[in-house]
Amino acid sequence: MEILQNVTEQLKTDHKESYAAWLQYKKIEDFSLLENYQKWFENLASLADSVVIESAKKELLLGLSSMLGVQPTFSTERKAAAGIVLGTSVSIANQIEIDFEQLNDDGYVIKTVTTEEKSTIFLLGKEDTGVLYAAFHLLRLMQNRESMDHLDILENPKNQLRMINHWDNMDGSIERGYAGNSIFYSGNKFNDELNRIEDYARLLSSVGINGVSINNVNVHKVETDLITSSLLPKVAEVAAIFRAYGIKTFLSVNYASTIEIGNLETADPLDTGVQEWWKNKAKEIYRYIPDFGGFIVKADSEHRPGPFTYNRNHADGANMLATALEPFGGLVVWRCFVYNCLQDWRDRSTDRARAAYDHFKPLDGQFHPNVILQIKNGPMDFQVREAVSPLFGAMEQTNQMMEFQITQEYTGQQRHLCYLVPQWKEILDFDTFAKGEGSPVKNIVDGSLFQSRHSGIAAVSNIGNDYNWTGHTLAQANLYGFGRLTWNPDLSSETITNEWTLQTFGKDELVVQQVSQMLLDSWRIYENYTSPLGVGWMVNPSHHYGPNVDGYEYSVWGTYHFADYQGIGVDRTVKAGTGYTAQYFKENADRYEALETCPDELLLFFHHVPYTHRLKSGETVIQHIYNTHFEGVQQAEELTERWTLLEGKIDQERYEDILKRLQEQANHSKEWRDIINTYFYRKSGINDEKYRTIY
Numbered sequence: 001m002e003i004l005q006n007v008t009e010q011l012k013t014d015h016k017e018s019y020a021a022w023l024q025y026k027k028i029e030d031f032s033l034l035e036n037y038q039k040w041f042e043n044l045a046s047l048a049d050s051v052v053i054e055s056a057k058k059e060l061l062l063g064l065s066s067m068l069g070v071q072p073t074f075s076t077e078r079k080a081a082a083g084i085v086l087g088t089s090v091s092i093a094n095q096i097e098i099d100f101e102q103l104n105d106d107g108y109v110i111k112t113v114t115t116e117e118k119s120t121i122f123l124l125g126k127e128d129t130g131v132l133y134a135a136f137h138l139l140r141l142m143q144n145r146e147s148m149d150h151l152d153i154l155e156n157p158k159n160q161l162r163m164i165n166h167w168d169n170m171d172g173s174i175e176r177g178y179a180g181n182s183i184f185y186s187g188n189k190f191n192d193e194l195n196r197i198e199d200y201a202r203l204l205s206s207v208g209i210n211g212v213s214i215n216n217v218n219v220h221k222v223e224t225d226l227i228t229s230s231l232l233p234k235v236a237e238v239a240a241i242f243r244a245y246g247i248k249t250f251l252s253v254n255y256a257s258t259i260e261i262g263n264l265e266t267a268d269p270l271d272t273g274v275q276e277w278w279k280n281k282a283k284e285i286y287r288y289i290p291d292f293g294g295f296i297v298k299a300d301s302e303h304r305p306g307p308f309t310y311n312r313n314h315a316d317g318a319n320m321l322a323t324a325l326e327p328f329g330g331l332v333v334w335r336c337f338v339y340n341c342l343q344d345w346r347d348r349s350t351d352r353a354r355a356a357y358d359h360f361k362p363l364d365g366q367f368h369p370n371v372i373l374q375i376k377n378g379p380m381d382f383q384v385r386e387a388v389s390p391l392f393g394a395m396e397q398t399n400q401m402m403e404f405q406i407t408q409e410y411t412g413q414q415r416h417l418c419y420l421v422p423q424w425k426e427i428l429d430f431d432t433f434a435k436g437e438g439s440p441v442k443n444i445v446d447g448s449l450f451q452s453r454h455s456g457i458a459a460v461s462n463i464g465n466d467y468n469w470t471g472h473t474l475a476q477a478n479l480y481g482f483g484r485l486t487w488n489p490d491l492s493s494e495t496i497t498n499e500w501t502l503q504t505f506g507k508d509e510l511v512v513q514q515v516s517q518m519l520l521d522s523w524r525i526y527e528n529y530t531s532p533l534g535v536g537w538m539v540n541p542s543h544h545y546g547p548n549v550d551g552y553e554y555s556v557w558g559t560y561h562f563a564d565y566q567g568i569g570v571d572r573t574v575k576a577g578t579g580y581t582a583q584y585f586k587e588n589a590d591r592y593e594a595l596e597t598c599p600d601e602l603l604l605f606f607h608h609v610p611y612t613h614r615l616k617s618g619e620t621v622i623q624h625i626y627n628t629h630f631e632g633v634q635q636a637e638e639l640t641e642r643w644t645l646l647e648g649k650i651d652q653e654r655y656e657d658i659l660k661r662l663q664e665q666a667n668h669s670k671e672w673r674d675i676i677n678t679y680f681y682r683k684s685g686i687n688d689e690k691y692r693t694i695y
Helices: 002-014 016-020 031-038 051-068 128-143 194-206 221-227 232-243 272-288 314-328 352-363 421-429 441-445 473-487 493-505 509-529 586-593 600-606 621-644 652-684
Strands: 043-046 073-075 083-088 108-114 119-125 152-155 161-165 211-213 248-252 294-297 331-335 371-376 400-405 456-460
Touching (some): 002 194, 016 652, 043 051, 051 128, 051 194, 083 128, 161 400, 161 473, 194 473, 221 272, 232 248, 272 314, 314 352, 400 441, 421 473, 509 652
Parallel strands (some): 043 073, 043 083, 161 211, 248 294, 294 331, 331 371, 371 400, 400 456
Antiparallel strands (some): 108 119, 108 152
């Protein structure tokens, strides 16, 4: 174990900036600022004690010593000199006038109090997790070189559950992983490199993540054993690391565990033997992990077992597990990614987009209170552009949470720059009209619209054991941005982007301006040279990287876009198509149903139109395809040019790593352009109005 921990220490030494991500804690060179900061940090007093408070103290000592070159004296009581005071609502008593009723369990206050005798910065939480989040917030302010003189900050997270889902397998591989192998597993056993897991916990906690599932939702035979006594001690070891940073550990479970490891002949949720087995299993898990978060379940989709085998529904399946976890406060996170992957896509009445709503809407009100339905942001599968899932807001009596994908499965696989925070903002701000105008998705998933007992946002992780965590160094911004947006969906994309850039690369104005704008532009750039007007897919089957216009996972059964010599797109209207538009509340249903009001960026998601159909921009569909793909290549090339302006302003390793990725992206964008444009030129027979070369 010591050797493996030394591997992490070597990473920190050899790849210091890349490994540190946004927790750089660079030494402050500005003497006047340094002098000003140092006066605040002579002492560090902790008036509360827990493993989480210990993490807060440790992070503060690391950050202060790195940035200021000082080591504060530590005490368990307030001293006469200036300093930082950590405390909870219980431990701080009447030492400062704070209304802790304003805070939720993870909320905190950062407050500067100056008297003639001394100056103090209070980091206070209702619970110890709030103190930890306050510590990270203070260090973020210092990294961004903010003044400490008049701090008066009160923060509450908007979402209860702020979660990362790992799709890691115990052989060390990661399904849809683009940054190396798992940090948790290798060779069908747990890694012993616990220092790296702790550093990962620090990164997550710094942006407010409070839940993590550590194995793939597609649970294979070996991962099924994670809930057995042979592996639970190791799970508990990892859970202890996350616990110290305010993060609960969850496990994805095999719905057929009773058959696989329980020596039963059935997994029928209404079978008393099955019910009893899961109750006993829950007791065993909580003996090892008292604060275990619960189960993530993918059932009856893409060949995974589930209640359908026994003619039961999803509520039957989820509730059986929920009953087992309920005495311990555990949750069942039941994924709504359910569709028949073997259906014949040549039949235009078949529509995968309908599946989640059709399966789950009739079950509203039937799920137990500790079940949360985890719904993908769109009805398809994390495409660069697709409609928001109509299931959001459709189940008033059921807990719901959002599922995003940080790992860039369909958006360049961390070989291309594609910053997803602007996309996520659009989705969270989307008005569902579930309770009339002013019913955005963010108010459904934060629980406020329907007063849900449990709710939140989850996302599929983009990290692996690469020295920089995410393969593409700039992809670190997606992980950071997810955490910050999940904490507060009202933050602007620009605010989050600037925060990350300042912490990751420092205060140089040109660096901040260029990197921030590159990030903010990148989603639209990627969309321009890939899938137009919401049509989606067009990627190679299986690995999902690179253009393949007719690519489809189950390729013998057609494509998603129904392009022929006359036109392109999927007719999802009630009038003439699959009827999918009717799944939305009336205002959105009417908007999407009519060609005149359907947004251009989703036109081909909702309608099959001739290539000569004119968009609201005045362009025809075919000309839009040609134009955006040429434009996207030019924009991708400009990303590289903009990055080269920063040579010498960024450490060489990160500069070269990012340059190499951007050059690959520029070259690959040309492949996208040429394959897409050629396909549709040959399909439509319509020339480019600008007479550019299309092969």
